[in-house]
Amino acid sequence: AQTVTQSQPEMSVQEAETVTLSCTYDTSESDYYLFWYKQPPSRQMILVIRQEAYKQQNATENRFSVNFQKAAKSFSLKISDSQLGDAAMYFCAYRLGAGETSGSRLTFGEGTQLTVNP
Amino acid sequence: ETGVTQTPRHLVMGMTNKKSLKCEQHLGHNAMYWYKQSAKKPLELMFVYNFKEQTENNSVPSRFSPECPNSSHLFLHLHTLQPEDSALYLCASSQVRDYGYTFGSGTRLTVV
Numbered sequence: 052a053q054t055v056t057q058s059q060p061e062m063s064v065q066e067a068e069t070v071t072l073s074c075t076y077d078t079s080e081s082d083y084y085l086f087w088y089k090q091p092p093s094r095q096m097i098l099v100i101r102q103e104a105y106k107q108q109n110a111t112e113n114r115f116s117v118n119f120q121k122a123a124k125s126f127s128l129k130i131s132d133s134q135l136g137d138a139a140m141y142f143c144a145y146r147l148g149a150g151e152t153s154g155s156r157l158t159f160g161e162g163t164q165l166t167v168n169p
Numbered sequence: 170e171t172g173v174t175q176t177p178r179h180l181v182m183g184m185t186n187k188k189s190l191k192c193e194q195h196l197g198h199n200a201m202y203w204y205k206q207s208a209k210k211p212l213e214l215m216f217v218y219n220f221k222e223q224t225e226n227n228s229v230p231s232r233f234s235p236e237c238p239n240s241s242h243l244f245l246h247l248h249t250l251q252p253e254d255s256a257l258y259l260c261a262s263s264q265v266r267d268y269g270y271t272f273g274s275g276t277r278l279t280v281v
Contacts, residue, residue, distance in 0.1 A: 055211070088272075094257060096272035142212070155200050155263060156225065157270060159212040 053078045055145050057160035064133045065168050071118075072128045072163050074143030081105075082148030085119070085126045086157070091139040099141070102126065104148075130165075138167045172196045175260050175273035182250065183281055190245040190276045192260030198271070199264060201243040203235060206257040206275070218243060250280045 054077045064070035076085070087099040102110045102119050109117050114131045130137055143160040173194045182188050192201065203215040217225035218237040232254075234246040243260055260273045 093274060094259075094277075095274045096259065096261075096270075098270070155219065156202075156214050156217060157212075157261075158214075161209070161211045 053080075053083075053145050053147075053158050055143050055158050055160040057143055057163050059163045060161070061164045061166070063166040063168060064130070066133055066135060068133055069129060069131045070133055070165065072130075072141050072143075072165070074126045074128070074160055076124050076126065076143070076145050078124070078145065080147055084146050084148065085117075086144040086146075087115070087117070087126075087128045088142045088144060088159075089137075089139045090142065090162075096142070100128065133167050135167050135169060138165055140164050173260060173262055173271050173273035175258075175276050177276060178274065179277045179279075181279045181281060182247070184250060184252070186250075187246070187248040189247065190258055190260075190278075192243040192245075192262075192273055194241055194262040194271070196262060196271060197264075198262035199240050200262060201237060201240070202261045202263075202270075203243065203245055204259040204261065206259055208256075212259065215245075247278075250278075252280050254278065255280045 056075045059073055083104045085102045089097045089099050100110050100112045100115050102117055109119050116129045118127045140162045142162045144157045146157050176191045199220050201218045205213045205215055214227050215229045216235045221237050232249050236244040257275045257277050259275045261270045263270045
């Protein structure tokens with residue numbers, strides 16, 4: 052079974068600084084996707100960034116980027132120029148490749164609560 | 170508003186009550202999901218529906234009964250719940266073979 056582990060229950064960062072959230076996962080599959088979701092106090096899960104396992108290039112979305120180490124099964128999220136609105140719970144998630152009929156399930160980590168200090 | 174609407178937003182119910190949670194999407198998605206989010210625990214997948222057919226039941230107790238009358242609506246019927254069932258229940262939708270999930274804002278359930 053696939054598992055996702057986030058070893059940092061809480062992190063804090065100063066506004067405008069950079070922070071990195073860690074995530075490791077365990078799978079025997081070669082075709083899969085990895086995600087970072089953000090859950091602010093409004094409770095809505097918002098997709099921040101996604102990475103296809105077959106792509107070597109790390110995904111980037113504006114101030115958010117990932118460090119994808121496939122061999123190490125590591126998928127960290129870097130937030131640059133942190134803003135107050137970045138404060139939220141961040142979840143790392145995994146799913147099998149979209150070609151699998153049973154690959155629709157998302158498996159989540161425990162989450163990291165990010166605080167942004169002004 | 171993401172396109173996935175959950176009602177009610179908050180629900181308090183006694184252990185002998187029967188209630189239902191509703192999820193609705195008009196994104197043209199054909200897969201819908203129920204997740205349970207408890208404090209200090211990862212999100213737990215409860216049920217998966219693909220093209221209105223239930224394809225996963227993740228060992229969920231029978232006091233939770235899902236219903237998917239069409240690809241746009243998903244219900245979670247609740248009866249004789251326990252206090253430990255208090256949690257945030259999240260609905261999500263996607264295309265069956267697409268990695269993009271869209272989540273609702275959840276129903277905060279408290280069982281007293």
